[in-house]
Amino acid sequence: xxxRLTALTEWMKTKxxxxxxxxxxxxxxxxxxxRSDPHERLLGVAVFPEAEPFLICPKLDAADAxxxxxxxxxxxxxxxxxxxxxxxxxxxxxxxxxxxxxxxxQHLNVERYEELAGRxxxxxxxxxxxxxxxxxxxxxxxxxxxxxxAAEYADLAVKTGAEAIREGKSELEILSEIEFEMKKQGIAxxxxxxxxxxxxxxxxxxxxxxxxxxxxxxxxxxDLGVVYEGYCSDITRTVAFGEISDKQREIYETVLNAQEAAxxxxxxxxxxxxxxxxxxxxxxxxxxxxxxxxxxxxxxGISVHEYPGITETNTLVxxxxxxxxxxxxxxxxxxxxxxIEDDVYVTADGVEILTSFPKQLTFV
Numbered sequence: 001x002x003x004r005l006t007a008l009t010e011w012m013k014t015k016x017x018x019x020x021x022x023x024x025x026x027x028x029x030x031x032x033x034x035r036s037d038p039h040e041r042l043l044g045v046a047v048f049p050e051a052e053p054f055l056i057c058p059k060l061d062a063a064d065a066x067x068x069x070x071x072x073x074x075x076x077x078x079x080x081x082x083x084x085x086x087x088x089x090x091x092x093x094x095x096x097x098x099x100x101x102x103x104x105x106q107h108l109n110v111e112r113y114e115e116l117a118g119r120x121x122x123x124x125x126x127x128x129x130x131x132x133x134x135x136x137x138x139x140x141x142x143x144x145x146x147x148x149x150a151a152e153y154a155d156l157a158v159k160t161g162a163e164a165i166r167e168g169k170s171e172l173e174i175l176s177e178i179e180f181e182m183k184k185q186g187i188a189x190x191x192x193x194x195x196x197x198x199x200x201x202x203x204x205x206x207x208x209x210x211x212x213x214x215x216x217x218x219x220x221x222x223d224l225g226v227v228y229e230g231y232c233s234d235i236t237r238t239v240a241f242g243e244i245s246d247k248q249r250e251i252y253e254t255v256l257n258a259q260e261a262a263x264x265x266x267x268x269x270x271x272x273x274x275x276x277x278x279x280x281x282x283x284x285x286x287x288x289x290x291x292x293x294x295x296x297x298x299x300x301g302i303s304v305h306e307y308p309g310i311t312e313t314n315t316l317v318x319x320x321x322x323x324x325x326x327x328x329x330x331x332x333x334x335x336x337x338x339x340i341e342d343d344v345y346v347t348a349d350g351v352e353i354l355t356s357f358p359k360q361l362t363f364v
Contacts, residue, residue: 004031004135009049011131012102018095020047020102020128021087021116026302027104027132028055034068035230036061042083042112051094056083088119102128133307138321143231143301144345147323150233151343151354153187153226158237158357161196161222165241165364171196171209174220182226191225191232191304202238202337205294205329216242219252219336220364225304232304234325235355236341239362248336251288252361258282258328259340259359262296266326266344266351272314279328280312288330297325300343322346323354 008031012020022028023044029035032045032055041058052072057065059076066074075090077083091098098120103113105127117123139147157178164177175196182190197207198214202221214220218241225234238252258279265278276296283292297310300323308316310324327341343354 002031005047005053007135008047008131012047012049015100015102015126017100017102017126018048018050019091019098019100019120021045022047022102022104022128022132023112024104024107024132026306027136029230030132030136030302032065032068032070034065034070036064041079042077044087046087046091048094054090056087056090084115084119091120098123100124100126102126102131104128104132136301137299137307138319139301139323139345140321144321144323146229146231147233147300147343147345148354150191150226150228150231151235151356153182153185153228154224154233154235154343155355155357156185157182157194157224157226158222158235161224162220162237162239162362162364165214165220165239167216167241168213170211170213171198171201172211174214175209178222178224187226187228189227191227191234195221195223197221197223197337198241200334200336202339203331203333203335204337205331205339207337214241217244218242219244219248219338221337221339223339223341230302232300232302233343233355234300234304234327234341235343235357236327236329236339237357237359237362238338238340239364241364248338249361250286251330251332251336252338254283254286254288255328255330255338255340256359256361259326259342262326262328263342263344263351263353266318266346267349268318268320268346270318272308272310272316272318273312275318275326276310276312276314279326283328283330288332291330291332292328293331294329297327297341299324318346320346320348 054073056075062076160181199218221238223236262279295311299306329339331337345352
């Protein structure tokens with residue numbers, strides 16, 4: 001059994017949990033090495049402290065699951081079979097008395113909960129999210145290597161976007177050049193919907209790229225990431241197309257100073273809230289506090305948004321091996337939107353920045 005499964009089963013023993021059924025695809029990948037989007041079909045890994053685990057997946061994916069390196073039983077179900085009959089039989093072959101079941105309560109839908117509750121009557125459902133978050137929080141060397149490579153591709157994607165800017169070119173035209181280049185590089189999947197926002201559109205933190213065309217004097221915001229070997233990157237850069245106003249420059253420099261100060265504050269023993277407040281207080285002191293409406297950052301790994309949230313109330317103490325984003329922003333309607341984001345790794349004595357596209361104001 002691999003170290004990740006062993007860690008989960010050791011937790012189950014301390015809680016006297018005989019059966020865990022993990023269904024979030026990200027957690028299935030973390031525990032098994034099999035990465036898949038099952039769509040509406042059932043995917044899950046069943047874990048037991050005193051018996052071998054099994055993976056259940058659509059039969060059409062069974063061969064891929066085996067080739068992923070999963071060394072235990074794989075149960076494939078077709079579209080006309082009831083996978084819950086298979087799960088019930090396999091669990092009861094391994095455990096005689098299921099009094100507790102660990103599940104991801106935030107992921108398990110009502111229909112699937114009722115299936116489990118009906119087949120194991122009287123069982124108490126225990127949340128597995130916190131334990132899975134703890135397991136995924138500290139990245140090992142293999143995970144860090146994948147995250148670094150994903151960050152390199154994100155840097156290249158921003159470079160491609162910046163070089164694609166031309167007056168009269170639309171956000172979607174620039175976006176298409178970024179994603180085409182990533183496909184040519186062998187990247188099959190972006191970690192989220194790529195954002196290219198120009199001018200006042202960038203003042204919407206989660207704006208949608210469209211037909212708006214770049215004009216001289218615009219700030220152009222790129223927010224994007226790629227998936228490399230199952231791990232995500234996430235970078236934001238804002239560049240200037242031609243000369244910009246003094247107000248735009250002031251906003252940019254305020255965000256940059258806050259972002260760099262927050263990165264510099266990262267080290268083992270610091271609290272997540274202190275990193276957030278380092279940037280937030282600087283932005284507030286500059287008079288833009290009301291225009292920074294989101295957390296400073298989020299955990300990064302198999303999911304592009306994962307534990308922990310870097311917020312002004314999170315007292316989590318940073319440890320070596322954590323990876324998260326630092327992305328302050330200022331969004332002034334009808335004026336400008338600026339966000340600068342890096343992926344950072346907590347080292348033994350400080351911080352390593354994984355993303356490297358220049359942060360000083362770039363003119364294109």
